Amino acid sequence: MTHTELSTQSHVPRPWYENAVFYQILVGVFNDTAGEGIGTLKGVEEKLDYLQWLGIDCLWLSPFYASPLRDDGYDISDYLTVHPEYGTMEDFEDLIAAVHARGMKLITDLALNHTSMDHYWFQESRKNPEGPYGDYYVWGDDPDRYPDIRIIFTDVESSNWSFDEVRGQYYFHRFYKEQPDLNYDNPAVHEEVLSLVDFWMGKGLDGFRLDAIPYLYERDDTGGESIPETIEFIEKLRVYMDEHYPDAFMVAEANQPPAETREYFGDGNRMHMVFNFPLMPRLYQAIATSQASPIEEIMPELLHLPPGTQWGNFLRNHDELTLEMVSEFERDLLYSAFLPHDSMRAHLGIARRLAPLMDNDRAKIELMFALMFGLPGAPFVYYGEEIGMQDDPSLQDRDAVRTPMQWEPGPGAGFTTSETPKRPIVGGFGLSVAEQRHDPDSLLRFVRSLIAARKAHPEIGIGNYESIAVTEPSLLAILRTLKEEDRVIASDPLGSAPLVCLYNFAPYPIDIPKQALTPLGGVGHVEIGSEHGVSEVRAGDAIPAFGYLWLSALYSA
Ligand code: NOJ
Numbered sequence: 001m002t003h004t005e006l007s008t009q010s011h012v013p014r015p016w017y018e019n020a021v022f023y024q025i026l027v028g029v030f031n032d033t034a035g036e037g038i039g040t041l042k043g044v045e046e047k048l049d050y051l052q053w054l055g056i057d058c059l060w061l062s063p064f065y066a067s068p069l070r071d072d073g074y075d076i077s078d079y080l081t082v083h084p085e086y087g088t089m090e091d092f093e094d095l096i097a098a099v100h101a102r103g104m105k106l107i108t109d110l111a112l113n114h115t116s117m118d119h120y121w122f123q124e125s126r127k128n129p130e131g132p133y134g135d136y137y138v139w140g141d142d143p144d145r146y147p148d149i150r151i152i153f154t155d156v157e158s159s160n161w162s163f164d165e166v167r168g169q170y171y172f173h174r175f176y177k178e179q180p181d182l183n184y185d186n187p188a189v190h191e192e193v194l195s196l197v198d199f200w201m202g203k204g205l206d207g208f209r210l211d212a213i214p215y216l217y218e219r220d221d222t223g224g225e226s227i228p229e230t231i232e233f234i235e236k237l238r239v240y241m242d243e244h245y246p247d248a249f250m251v252a253e254a255n256q257p258p259a260e261t262r263e264y265f266g267d268g269n270r271m272h273m274v275f276n277f278p279l280m281p282r283l284y285q286a287i288a289t290s291q292a293s294p295i296e297e298i299m300p301e302l303l304h305l306p307p308g309t310q311w312g313n314f315l316r317n318h319d320e321l322t323l324e325m326v327s328e329f330e331r332d333l334l335y336s337a338f339l340p341h342d343s344m345r346a347h348l349g350i351a352r353r354l355a356p357l358m359d360n361d362r363a364k365i366e367l368m369f370a371l372m373f374g375l376p377g378a379p380f381v382y383y384g385e386e387i388g389m390q391d392d393p394s395l396q397d398r399d400a401v402r403t404p405m406q407w408e409p410g411p412g413a414g415f416t417t418s419e420t421p422k423r424p425i426v427g428g429f430g431l432s433v434a435e436q437r438h439d440p441d442s443l444l445r446f447v448r449s450l451i452a453a454r455k456a457h458p459e460i461g462i463g464n465y466e467s468i469a470v471t472e473p474s475l476l477a478i479l480r481t482l483k484e485e486d487r488v489i490a491s492d493p494l495g496s497a498p499l500v501c502l503y504n505f506a507p508y509p510i511d512i513p514k515q516a517l518t519p520l521g522g523v524g525h526v527e528i529g530s531e532h533g534v535s536e537v538r539a540g541d542a543i544p545a546f547g548y549l550w551l552s553a554l555y556s557a
Pocket of ligand 1 (some may be wrong): 054071111175212319
């Protein structure tokens with residue numbers, strides 16, 4: 001690259017999403033303003049002050065469209081309608097205006113691989129094969145076709161095909177049988193997708209999370225995931241978005257093996273962001289084995305992304321802790337560490353929330369947060385994670401991790417005044433926003449200060465990543481620096497301001513080795529992670545069991 005190219009680049013600001021902090025909301029369990037036991041869009045609006053106080057930049061709403069809720073809304077029966085239990089389109093418009101008035105952003109979830117059986121298109125398709133919707137779904141007479149396409153919900157479905165009595169044919173579905181797959185070989189389906197994109201973007205949305213995006217097409221003799229036709233459609237969608245909504249962004253749910261996951265970035269011409277499924281299970285593996293190696297080994301595969309793209313880092317979400325893409329050996333290891341009872345299993349993964357997965361051990365919970373916020377990528381907080389919410393293993397499937405947000409102690413948890421909430425409230429002493437907000441030692445206040453620390457260090461999200469070689473296998477030591485081209489933009493007063501992040505996976509303290517502090521000239525200034533108000537750290541000082549430190553150099557004024 002020539003100098004001119006470099007200096008030109010240095011004035012191009014980074015897109016907003018690359019260093020944003022995201023927050024995932026399930027509308028129906030977030031905040032009920034109607035007193036019916038069900039969260040509402042108005043309820044989300046009411047909590048924007050809180051989310052802004054926490055430091056959130058962008059909200060992600062899981063599906064809130066019309067749906068029979070067989071798959072908690074990922075079975076959409078009308079893409080253009082708000083589920084009546086959650087409010088009205090006007091409420092959505094008010095919400096988006098209120099979000100933007102605060103300088104925040106809003107993205108919504110689009111499940112484009114499938115619809116609900118209740119969708120008008122499917123109802124028409126099954127009744128009238130020759131009609132305009134006859135070819136909207138994947139119909140066939142042979143339920144053994146596509147034998148290499150895996151069944152995703154293995155514990156519920158025994159085939160990807162179900163027989164429809166009305167049409168007298170089988171239809172294909174990757175997920176529940178109530179979620180027929182759309183037929184992307186039909187250009188009319190493309191047109192429908194683009195028009196619903198227009199509809200929502202027309203409301204002023206900032207982008208989408210694209211659900212189950214690897215599965216759009218099926219082809220014989222393939223596993224039907226990430227196949228060229230699907231990638232081509234993604235590129236087409238991206239061209240459309242760039243042309244019509246150049247500031248918007250799309251994040252892909254592509255739970256695939258690491259190299260395949262990267263395919264979704266293309267050379268910057270596919271998805272702006274891809275959820276970091278390759279990294280996520282490694283964080284848990286590092287905790288389970290007290291070794292840094294699971295993270296160290298995956299990191300080289302995650303670096304050097306095409307321009308304008310970013311990983312979406314997460315610890316948990318509304319699904320099970322998915323273990324589809326780890327080896328059998330790793331899966332067994334993670335089961336033995338994190339699945340004490342089979343009732344907590346959902347599909348191939350584990351339906352538990354972060355805090356209980358960490359045995360409610362505060363050090364481990366903080367360590368996980370500090371990893372998510374300290375490794376390259378944009379972090380996604382799952383509602384309730386910031387207060388250490390518990391789960392309810394007695395609930396079916398993934399509902400265990402989808403219980404109402406706990407705003408206050410007591411019945412209803414400040415979520416609802418109804419005596420019959422949509423799902424049972426888990427509760428727990430001290431596990432509410434009200435209790436934690438004014439307690440400087442609370443998890444909530446910790447998460448808030450972590451977000452603030454991260455924002456003070458743009459190099460975390462977008463900078464260079466270098467592993468620092470240390471001999472202690474339980475210690476992960478990394479060096480983060482701003483990229484040359486970002487220095488002007490970040491107007492970093494300290495020039496290159498390196499940050500050293502240390503993570504101890506051992507259940508005992510570790511002495512900080514000299515090499516770890518070499519990039520800081522031997523002395524680290526604590527940015528976050530010291531419980532004791534220590535501000536200077538030197539080689540030989542201890543990093544506590546499951547502790548972490550973010551350290552910068554000391555500068556004289
Ligand atoms: C992935 C979503 O995250 C999950 O909740 C859903 O069940 C499937 N896609 C099907 O839409």
